[in-house]
Amino acid sequence: MTRIFKWLFRLTTATFILIFAFGALVYYFASRSLPDYDKELQTGYVSAPVEIVRNNANVPHIFGETDPDVFFALGYAHAQDRLWQMTTMRRTAQGRLSEVFGAQTLDIDKLLRRLGIYTLAVSSVESLSERSRVLMTAYANGVNARISEVNEESLGRGAPEMFIFNAPIAPWRVADSISIQKLMSLQLAGHLDEEVLRARVSLALSDETRLKDILPDHPGKGVADLPEFAQLVPGVPKYVQTADLKSHPLSPFPERGLAGASNAWAAAPARSASGGTLMANDPHLGLTAPAIWYLARLELSSGGVIGGTIPGIPAILTGRSAQLGWGLTSAYVDDQDVFIEEINPNNPDQYLGPNGYQDFVTRKTIIKVSEQEPITLTLRWTDNGPVLPASNFDLGTVTPKGHVAAVSWTVLSPADTSMNAAIDLMFAQDVREAIRNSEAFLAPAQNLTLVDSDTIAMKVIGALPRRSARHQSQGRLPSLGSKVENRWQGRLPYSSNPEFVAPVGGILGNTNNKTVDRAFPLHVSFVWGDSQRVQRWQRLMQGRAVHTRDSFIEAQLDTVSVTARSLLPLVAADLWFTAGTTAQGTQERQRKEALDLLANWNGEMNEHLPEPLIYAAWMRALQDRLAKDELGPLISEFKHVEPLFIERVFRDVDGASAWCDVIQSAPVETCTDVARMALDDAIIWINERYGDNFESLRWGDAHQATHDHPVLGEVPLLRTFVNIRQSTSGGDNTLQRGRTSGEGDDPFHNVHAAGYRGVYDFADPDSSVFIISTGQSGHPLSRYYDDLAQLWRRGEYIPMSLDEGLARAAAVGVTTLLP
Structure with a gap:
């Protein structure tokens, strides 16, 4: 017995030693790619020594003799901290994810190839200005210097993920940065989905007049009546199998309602307690680990600039210099149209144009798939844009037999000059120069909020398609591509883009709300991103005679x-x-408790309160009960509560209370009946998910921020180390926006929020502050992987100073790049 015990002890000990040794080996190789921030590196690309001073939040402050040297160092810093993220985004834009991840990403690759994002990026290099070309080339050289360093010094392949998904890293090119900028356009675009959904709902409703309830126009005049979609394009099939392109973590195509949002506002000196201009900006994107944003400071020939960059793009996209502050919000410009193209029944290689049948422009492309045979794809384009298969974007549900769907989109330009504008903006010295420098910007269309020492302004930047006043659907529904009146006629002049400079009230801002009310075709958009947050913003802004940095943070x-x-x-x-x-434990008692809590609630979506969860679950169940019998399977497309829909129904606007009656039932239900039944549905769901004690409920338990690693976030064990989950306040319609997923077992997970926040006070610029949602590093073993995440969750910030002395005093390392 003693002998058996000894052998078991030895075997157990040996097993633990092997596990420990294996873990130590994995840690060793993974940690090899942790950057050394305190060193010198010899490189042949800089003209003089360049310093990258990392402050205690790992924000690089870059000092060099020339602008190209500074951009070289930015490329190097991006690649030090986010090489995996950069190369993955590049693969996404190229349509080459399947080379690494196999068949699971094949549908994404196919769509990116059909859109031709990377091909268009390559051709756009010729449209760069001389300054942009020089600086972007220097940036690419900086990225490549880091890649060479990784290879030459065996630095763990540059990132731990590279060991799991081993693939060679090609040198960085200027076109790669343009392609990532175009990729951001895909993440911020939502009009294609809205256009197709509007057509599908039009076909599904028995009463066409009810379309304006479930897909309401935002308040304001200028929207003309539209024909039924069935009249525009007859013969549409009832159902077509569609590909799930949006649920994969690597997909750049957002779910409906997650296409982009942001807040930005500014105050003129007359409305500022300090006597200087004020500005706040928080762009919203899908939450990931690491965040899409990366903080940096560049010391340029025109002065220092500091703010948020996106790794792979050599520009401060939101931030400030000593003279100018700038921020971005999604402008919701209607920059996408779906065209139904009729195929020649006698020749499938032709489609109907305004002057008869003409040939598709075609070319073949080969997609390599890990552990499978390569796939050859035939790409087709019409005059209106790339042809997409019926399985993409639910296009098959609105495309009749013998037709295909093509898409016009401003991002699909072979001469994209957006990077010229992004770079030139950093050199602007005042509001007017910034507006002029932004004319070259094409996509994604943005509201550019600007402040200098005494002026505030907002300008819509990006291409606004020129449509005919005779367009059959005004761009709101898919239309026949053969008709000249439906086709785009170029771009509206930049001068026609909405512009607000030095408003009399001294305050301006945007929450993705409707900004102008112009008649079609100068309308900008029929679909806007917000009709709710703006109301709270107006109250907070007008509730004070003057504002401070702290009041902007509070908002x-x-x-x-x-x-x-x-x-x-x-x-x-x-x-x-x-x-x-009512008796304890009954449904009626719980309904009473829920109503009593909500009756005394002020609407604050605080993570520690139960009321936000009860309210959110009730409204979700209510919308489902109101619309499910009319829409059938289409109800799954309405994952988020549509406030204007519920308001129209319960105010009975134009007879909208008709939605309350369940069509399939004999009794005539009232809106009160449906509200009561929906509350019961919500209570049952809460009981099953979180228990039946309302007092112990916490909104934050349901509203967890999901900063998940796009690749390793679903891998058992590893996800414990790479995902960041946090209890958060806010909701779909609060200024501190935490957009919920709207689906699955956790419909209230916070999946889309402000990955960057910045507040700038130009009376005391060095008191400006900013934060990102995770940390600067993309390396899970780095202490900078999630060090900013808790600050972000608590609503805290870090200094945003251009003071070189402060950066050096707090330095955790200085990298010197030598000629």
Whole structure:
């Protein structure tokens, strides 16, 4: 027995030693790619020594003799911290994910090849200005210097992920940066989805007049009546199998409702307590680990600039210099149109144009797939744009037999000059120069908010398609591509883009709300990203005679939902305090407890409160009950509560209360009946998911921010180390926006929020602050992988100073790049 015990002990000990040794070996190889921030590197690309001073938040402050040297160092710093992220985004734009990840990403690759994003990026290099070409080449050389260093010194392949998904890293090219900029356009685009959905809902509803309820126009005049889609394009099939392009973590195509959002606002000196201009900006994108944003400071010939960059793109996209501050919000310009192209029944290689049948422009491309045979894809383009298969974007549901769908999109330009504008903006010295420098910007269309020492402004930058006033659907529905009146006629002049300079009230801003009310075809958009946050913003801005940096921070972090304050009195009007005495543990008792809590709630979506969870679950169940019988399977497309829809129904605007009656049932249900049933649905769901004690509920348990690694985030064990999950406040319609997923077992997970926040005070610029949602490093073993995440969650910031002395005093390392 003693002998057996000894052998078991030895075997157990040996097993632990092997596990420890294996873990130590994995850690050794993974840690080899951790950057050394305190060193000298000899390189032949800089004209004089360049310093990268890393402050205690790992923000690189770059000092060089020339602008190309500074951009070289930025490329090097990006590649030090985010090489895996950069190369993965490049593969996505190239349509080459399947070479590494296999068949699971094949549909994404096919669509990117059909759109031709990378091919268009390569051709756009010729459209760069001389300055942009020089600086972007220097940036690419900086990235390649890091890649060479990794290879020559065996630095763990540059990132731990490279060991799992081993693939050679090609040298960085100027076109790669343009392609990533174009990739961001895909992530911010939503009009294609809206156009197709509008057509599908039009076909599904028995009463066409109800379309304006479920897909309401934002308040304001100028929208003309539209024909039914069935009249425009007859013979549409009822159902077509579609490919799931959006659920994969590497997909650049957003789910509906997650196409882009942001906040930005500014105050003129007259509305500032300090006497200087103020500005706040927080662009919203899908949450990932690491964040898409990377903080950096560049000392240029025109002065220092500091703010948020996206690794792979050599520009401060949102930030400030000593003279100028700039921020971005999605402008929701209608820059996508779907065209239904008729195929020649006698020749499938032709489609109908305005002057008869003409040939598709075709070419073949080969997609390599890991562990499978390569796939040859035939790409087709019409005059209107690339032809997409019926399985993409649900296009098959609106495309009749004998037709195909093509897409016009401003990002599909072979002469994209957007990078010229992004680079030139950093050199601008005042608002007017910044507006002029942004004319070259094409896509994604943005509201550019600007402040200098005494002026505030906002300008829509990006291409606005020129449409005919005779367009059949005004761009709101797919239209026949053969008709001249439906086709784009170039771009509207930049001077026609909405512009607001030095407003009399001294305050301007945008929450993706409707900014102008112009008649089609100068309308900008029929679909906007917000009709709710802007109401709270207006109240906070006008509630003070003057503002401070702190009041701007307070507004940026505000979690009060005007949507909840507006909808609850409508929906619960006949339910408040109507319950009699009820027994403990009954459905009626729980309904009464829920209503009592909501009756005394101020609408604050605080993570520690139960009311936000009850409210959110109720509104979700209510919308489902209102629309499911009319829309059928299409209800799955409405993953988020549409506040204007519920408001129209409960106010009975133009007879919208008809949605409350369940078509399939004999009784005539009232809106009060549906509200009560929906509340019961919500209570049952909460009981099953979180328990039946309302007092112990926490909104933050449901509203967790999901900073997940796009590749390793679903791998057992590894996800524990690479994913960052946090309890968060806010919601779909609060200024501190935490957009929920709207699907699955955790429909209230916070998946889309402000990955960057910045607040700038030009009376005391060095008191400006900023933050990103994770950390600077993309390396899970780095202490800078998630060090900023808790600050972000708590609504804290780090200094945003251009003071070189402060950067050096807090330096954790200085990298010197030598000629």
